[in-house]
Amino acid sequence: MGRTLAEKVWDDHVVRRAEGEPDLLFIDLHLLHEVTSPQAFDGLRQNGRQVRRLDLTIATEDHNTPTIDIDKPIADPVSRVQLETLRKNCADFGVRLHPLGDVEQGVVHVVGPQLGLTQPGTTVVCGDSHTSTHGAFGALAFGIGTSQVEHVLATQTLPLARPRTMAITVEGELPADVTAKDLILAVIARIGTGGGQGYVLEYRGSAIEKLSMEARMTICNMSIEAGARAGMIAPDQITFDYLRGRDHAPDGSDWDAAVEYWRTLRTDDDAVFDAEVFIDATELAPFVTWGTNPGQGAPLSTHVPDPASYEDASERLAAEKALEYMGLTAGQALRDIKVDTVFVGSCTNGRIEDLRSAASILDGRKVADGVRMLVVPGSVRVALQAVAEGLDKVFTGAGAEWRHAGCSMCLGMNPDQLAPGERSASTSNRNFEGRQGKGGRTHLVSPQVAAATAVLGHLASPADLSDTRTPVEA
């Protein structure tokens, strides 16, 4: 019987397989950041252990870093200590680090791919659940806890139970204004936040094959929000073209050997998935969340659901609590929801294509009065590219704030946070209670919806913007 993509990559990394034990898997790339690594390095020290493969390990700073005044000392002393701890650990153990201020610094899941380190058929781990992002390259990539970070540092392997596989097949053409973000939010709403639990998801079908690498990363990034540790997309010419010439992509005869291997990384025709989901791309629409988990979403053109409409008691209770926290009422049109803040950025939507999309909508328009808009590039390289294309001027011209690279408002660990009760439209990945700051209310959206929302001051799609562009004067 044939094998799925996930099974092929898994099998290629088995160091040891024994009856009654989890497989011992080799890890090709270990990404580190400041939040989930300090206790792991402490563990190495306590046991007199070293980092086994410094050449497969790289660190950056992202979660705690401010996005303004980066030339000044970090104001929060606890954040400062955490960043200093990473710097000391990397120096002590010899780990390559891109700290704040470095041209390769940025959100860890933006940095790996842009350096060409994330490659098809590799295993990639990081103490961060959004490591699933790297699956867009046909890598088996998943988030791990700090104990596992220590394990990988010490052994470059992990003992893991073999996951099941689920195909998410998306056929047809995505309608105008419907993006990868809308697609993945719709998938999560369909299968639920626990639907992918225990599975590696493989996104496939004609709609997926047409997507850019940036769009594929957006989709794989949010696999974890459906409960799946990893999401994957088979590598193809779009993948190879993205990688070619990047700093750490293979070259010369290594490139040819790599591509020959990468071309084998497709699910065999006779392989059987443990579960399958089919999505018709033509039926998708701009999608937003109304609740406090990423599965509580709906098409923008619809209304806040009535909790009483849920048959399942725990879903009904969850919806009631979500509406209470979000300050919404059942039946309210989603388009009528006014926002205070718009955030464009994060490992989900902080890449150059996302910034281009948002800028194309803001160009010639203004952010609505009373709305604050933050645009935060996912990495310094993304920022430089955006500046080279003049996107920063579009954002600032529209009244948005153009910031330095980092995780920023995706999570409340740095100065960019919502105030209690403040409502945002955010291109990030989690709308959990307090995720963007204590008491903050988050609606997850695509970059296009974020930009349109910023202009109109309420949840909106680009199609709602027909007459808001300032006429060009003759």
Place this chain on the structure above:
Amino acid sequence: MEAFTTHTGRAVPLRRGNVDTDQIIPAHWLKKVTRDGFEDGLFEAWRKDPAFVLNQPERQGASVLVAGPDFGTGSSREHAVWALQNFGFRAVISSRFADIFRGNSLKNGLLTVVLEQRVVDHLWELTEAHPTATVTVDLEARQVRAEGPDGATVTADFELDENARWRLLNGLDDIGLTLKNEADIAAYEASRPSFKPRTIAV
């Protein structure tokens, strides 16, 4: 890791599903660089509500959390496990756990027990009616037993794979176990193709 064989304690019935790790321990607590001192951050936002179950006097000192489905979703932060342990929890019962949280818990000796929602419902009813009821989580017998003062009982067997159970019962160090396979790791490393990425030249 501290070994886990069996534990008996009072329970906290948490009637909520989809308890994500941002609720268990909010992000601003993640700036700490130690494994301890997270107890005050556990369910920080919900604990501001005096009616929250963890604030009730009869729940003080309880050590078994009985939660709704999909406990521990979201972030990979192991701090969520440390916060539960720092607060005094030894076991968490739910009908479904998020993968990463489950893995993290078992590596730290916090026993996460999967029981059918029907059984969780019974545990909720019993421990809400009788806050002094004790719940025993017995890893050797792979069984949960709860008994109220009126003689009401809930008994249910649970599954846990034999390897994870053995490591927990003996409090074994995963890294130490893996390093026994040094020869296998070295052999694998020697066979890796040259086109695989490297972060630094060596």
